[in-house]
Amino acid sequence: MEQSIIIAILASAIVSGTPILFAALGEILTERAGVLNLGVEGMMLVGAVTGFMTTVATSNPWLGVGAAALSGGALALVHAFLSITLRANQVVSGLALTLFGTGFSGYIGKSLVGVPAPATFKPVIVPFLGNIPVLGEIFFRHDYLVYITYLLVPLLWVYLYKTRSGLNLRAIGENPAASDALGVNVFFLRYLYVIVGGMLAGLGGAYLSLAYAPTWLENMTAGRGWIAVALVIFASWDPAKALVGAYIFGGVDAMGYRLQAVGVSVSAFFLKMLPYILTIVVLIITTRQTMKKHVGAPGALGLAYDREER
């Protein structure tokens, strides 16, 4: 293959990986706090539609991004209330969130189908860095939201592993009773991280409808929310590994389209299956590895915290 094609694939891997990355980073925070939220797909869809809707109304994509984060956070709040306060089954509550989000986004988005976006996020070449051969072309000719993830990943990494609040976050997911005994407000922090996680999922959705494919289509996330959930396991709850994983998935996604363009004679339907099959394969491999290394999910993941039972 020519170098320019490889560079193009790698550059588009980053773009296709970014919505998954946003959602996965959010889910990492949520799960680190001990809450499993399977509503990522629903929150992304609602983020995508509210982001698009707000941008259509205001012509300002930044307001769209804000609206997407707020709506993702609002949905996550419902999950937090059900799973933290009412101690509902977290798996079912997350599924409810996805089912509701899918229906809700379709309902409020019906009149937006086919409407052109008045403003979108366009690639911006970073001065100096963007002109580096190869690397610049791959990494520094994207839109602002991609650059935000470049900052977000190291920021979250440092927060998680090098700060006191990050330590508390990991502790409430690992052993909420011990954290509670030390005076950490487990309930409040779990609420906080579930909501922040939802906001990031909403952002991931907005990336799809405002940058990746600037339009609104029913179910336009096409399972990316679920891939993000799988990615969290692949990344063993580490933001830096999530970035690598997201770009791999993005690459497979992007390659499907490129291969068609190059004229590879595989049916488009099989190419579209690739990310889903890859998710399954990767999940099997990583689960086996984490079992060997004994680094698994946060200890209290998926369990409602009950003071009585500590």
Next chain:
Amino acid sequence: MSSIVPVKEQRNFSLSFEKRLQTPPLLGLIVPVVSVILALVFSGIFLSLTGHSPIEIYRVMLEGAFGSWYGLSETVVKAIPLILTSLGVAIAFKMLLWNIGAEGQLYMGAFAASWVALTFPNLPAYIMLPAMVIAGMLAGGLWGLLPAIPKAVWGVNEVITTLMLNYVAILWVDYLVYGPWKDPNGFNFPLTAPFVDAATLPSWGTTRVHFGLVFGLVAAAILYVVLQKTRWGYEIRVIGESTKVAKYAGMNIARNILLVMFLSGSLAGLAGMAETAGITHRLQHGFSSGYGYTAIIIAWLSRLNPLAVIVVSFLFGGLLVGGYTIQSSGLPAATVSMLQGAILFFVLGGEVLTRYKIKLGK
């Protein structure tokens, strides 16, 4: 020892949860019903905020689904795949095995049944239909087994694998109906040639209610007996209650994961067979209106009881038919999915009342 758990502490108000040892039977019935009503009220408020009259919408839906013999028969038609897929989901959930892949298993069942019908068009009906049932159940079951194996062996998260396989199955069927299986006389629509008469399930009178209803009712009865009266059903229930206890009692959890997922998938596969042989009489793009996802709600709302699944599926069939009726007045199809999601939210929230006594204290 006090079992009072303060959740929200303020100076003059506190909410505490006390675990119930047993749910009063009446409460177990009232709470879901009230939850559904609250979900409809909440959605009604939302509908009116977006400029629709909820009372009018609900009236039209109710009338469309239950107000005429035609509507009722269509409601039963929709209930058939819902009963079968929900039974499959319910038995898996009983073991806390989160099979979210009923939709894909249904598609694979439809694919295999269609393969039989299209490949052996000369079979007589008494061989053709049983062969389609077996093929459909086998394909659905194997599609369920696919994620069950890594789950049983390595503990790979089945929520994600079953769900990913939905997309794969739907794309596979799309590949067939847009490609090699496409009906040359189909005016370029993504569907196969129609099945021969021997490959179609008989239906009652002029309605579309087909023999699949019998499949659903019989399957529900069998599952009920299996769960309540057999040793295997007992094992499933124990594993669902506590894996630790089950291991201690010497139960083979891995084997049960494989068996239950195969059974779960084969019920969804049967639903797919029944839809193609009973309704569409061919394989076509997007023939399921998300039955596999609705099944999750129905299974939970039925409290995983196979007999309750029949009743709840009938009501959700009505919701789907009502949904078609309101589409003619300009509301999107997604309205129904939104209602379904809201119902599941409220049912989940309401469950706290059946599991805990809630006390307001000062």
